[in-house]
Amino acid sequence: MNTPKTSHRIPSRIAAPLLPLALAGLPLSAxxxxxxxxxxxxxxxxxxxxQTLQNYGxxxxxxxxxxxVASDVRRCLLSRLHPLLGDPHRPRHLGPAA
Known part of the structure; x- marks a missing residue:
């Protein structure tokens, strides 16, 4: 006689809807x-x-x-360094010197 194994774990289809309810019961400070x-x-x-919202704005x-401004500075630096770092025929020791 084959009896199915009984598990004492809660199936996920039952536990998933109960999780928000359990979290709602916790205090906000938690x-x-x-x-x-x-x-x-x-x-x-x-x-x-x-006025406070205007100050945050x-x-x-x-x-x-x-x-x-930071992205523009980055773009400018990369455009200046690209000829030194991107050319495979140039020696690699010129990259850090720039």
Missing amino acids: FAQGLPTMEDPSRGQGSGIL YDIVLLIALLV
């Missing part, structure tokens, strides 16, 4: 342990929520401008 707190924007907290615009 998720945020060890994470840094959000700092005020560089222009200050502001007198209201709208100013910081975001400055960060994007910094990234654009």
Whole structure:
């Protein structure tokens, strides 16, 4: 007589829908342990929520401008170094000298 093996593990088709419910029962502080707190924007907290959001927007615009400038500097450096590093007929010792 062949009897199927019984397993005491919960099948994944039952456990998967229950996982969000189990996570929802945890306090929010359990998720945020060890994470840094959000700092005020560089222009200050502001007198209201709208002014605070404008100050955060100013910081975001400055960060994007910094990234654009950094990518342009990288592009310029690579275009200057490409003739030295890309030519296989040139000696390799000229690459670090540039």
